[in-house]
Amino acid sequence: MKGFVDKNICIGCGLCSSICPEVFEMDVDGLAKAKDIDLTDSLQDTAKEAESSCPVSAITIK
Template sequence: MKAYVDKDTCIGCGLCPTICPQVFEMDDDGKAVAADEEISETLIDSAREAEESCPVAAITVE
C-alpha cells in the first residue's frame, strides 16, 4: 500500500504530516509529499486518517 498526494489539489495546510509524519512531509514548495515507499502495516491506519482528514481530498492511500 502506498500514499499519493495530488500537488495540484494540495493547499499546503500541513495537516497530513501532523497526523502521520512517518508517511507525509511538507516539500520545499509548501505542498505535502508522501514517502515513495510501501506503507508499513503499523502506519496504514494513520495514513488513512490523514487521507480522510485532508480538507481538499488531495491524498490517496491505495
C-alpha cells in the same frame, strides 16, 4: 500500499504531515508530498486517517 498527494489540489495546510509524519512531509514548494515507502500494517491506519482528514481530498492511499 503507498500514499500519494495530488499537488494540483493540495493547499499546503500540513495536516497530513502532522497526523502521519512517517508517510507525509512538506516539500520545498510548501505543499505536501508522500515519502516513497511501502506502508506497513501499523502505518496504514494513520495514513488513512491523514487521507480522510485532508480538507481538499488531495491524499490517496492505495
